[in-house]
Amino acid sequence: GAVVSQHPSWVICKSGTSVKIECRSLDFQATTMFWYRQFPKQSLMLMATSNEGSKATYEQGVEKDKFLINHASLTLSTLTVTSAHPEDSSFYICSARDPASGSTGEQFFGPGTRLTVL
């Protein structure tokens, strides 16, 4: 299957700083990528859909100015958590859709990034 990587795999930062997480599709071009957040008790949330060359589409309730998403190329999307606070600590997961998958909606997931804000 297609491979998606994330960097870093974990990050610890101080409150008030910004953190950037990268998501790369390694062996395919992804016109669409997704960003998820997983909370400590395993519940999942889709944060936004990232489309190459255009603005991300955020899910209802997600702060656009807080979670900046950029999809500058067909293989890279970034999520920047701005002015991070302890409540932003979470497991952030990206996924990418391979156009070759057709209409199945199949997504390939990265391994996730564990963010801890002190």
Next chain:
Amino acid sequence: AQKVTQAQTEISVVEKEDVTLDCVYETRDTTYYLFWYKQPPSGELVFLIRRNSFDEQNEISGRYSWNFQKSTSSFNFTITASQVVDSAVYFCALRTQIYTGGFKTIFGAGTRLFVKA
């Protein structure tokens, strides 16, 4: 309001048993998508299926099958002849379009499946 209920918090089966994971959803929309995902102990999510609300055909993929029943608002997932590698947390999700033109995806709380050898 949209809601997804996975009533089974944990299920434990012995290898080769069949197991069904339940997913019941609530929405007033006529157009929506339903999903299943798997999260094994390694933590990396795996996409299993996406089904739109107009396609009520059941789906089979190897040992996996899905039963979409609009009449009962359910999208249940069955694993036939379970294997230890099926041990994971399984999430069901509902995606709908909201009145502002955006989207909202609701995940169930997940069902943890243990398959014992």
